[in-house]
Amino acid sequence: MTVGTQFTRSGATERYEVFHTDCPAREMVGHVTSRWGxxxxxxxxxxxxxxxxxxxxIRGVSEKMLSQTLxxxxxxxxxxxxxxxxxxxxVTYGLTEFGRDVGEPLADLFGRITSRLSAELADLQP
Structure with missing residues (x-):
């Protein structure tokens, strides 16, 4: 096993080295996980x-940052x-099929976090 090899594209022999700064997958992950992405x-x-x-x-995002993120x-x-x-x-924006695939676990993560916070707040109330 090669250290740093995290993903191989289906049907391709090219391997993504996500820990290397020039990896295209790393750049995409950066866009998705950015503050506003x-x-x-x-x-x-x-x-x-x-x-x-x-x-x-999305409260708190400036027009400039939203434009860059989009x-x-x-x-x-x-x-x-x-x-x-x-x-x-x-100008209208929507998710591609790929965007839905990537966004679904993010929405699930958000749901899990807010559920947990709601439960903790309920436990604190008398």
């Missing part, structure tokens, strides 16, 4: 959203972007 993927689990709807659903996730193929030719343009 997780929240974008969770927010898009139920509906496609326009840019400002996403910004409103750009990375679109480039990775996790979300799609559709621009309606209106004035002003309406």
């Amino acid at each position: 997780i929240w974008v993927l969770i927010s898009l689990q139920t509906n496609d959203l326009r840019f400002f709807e996403l910004r409103e659903s 750009r990375g996730l679109v480039e990775d193929g996790l979300i799609w972007r559709r621009v309606e030719p209106t004035t002003p343009p309406q």
Whole structure:
């Protein structure tokens, strides 16, 4: 077993060395697990959203950081972007099939954390 080899693409002989800085999988994991990437993927689990709807659903994110996060996730193929030719343009984002696969465990993780916190808060109340 080679140290650092974590994943092999199906049908390909190329191996991803996720602990190396030039690994494409490492970059994608960085986009997904970035401060705002997780929240974008969770927010898009139920509906496609326009840019400002996403910004409103993810409190605390600036327009600049949301734009950067969305750009990375679109480039990775996790979300799609559709621009309606209106004035002003309406930009809508949604999850690709790959994005749903990646986002589902994140939403599950969020659910587990909030369930645990809710139970702990209930135990603290008299």
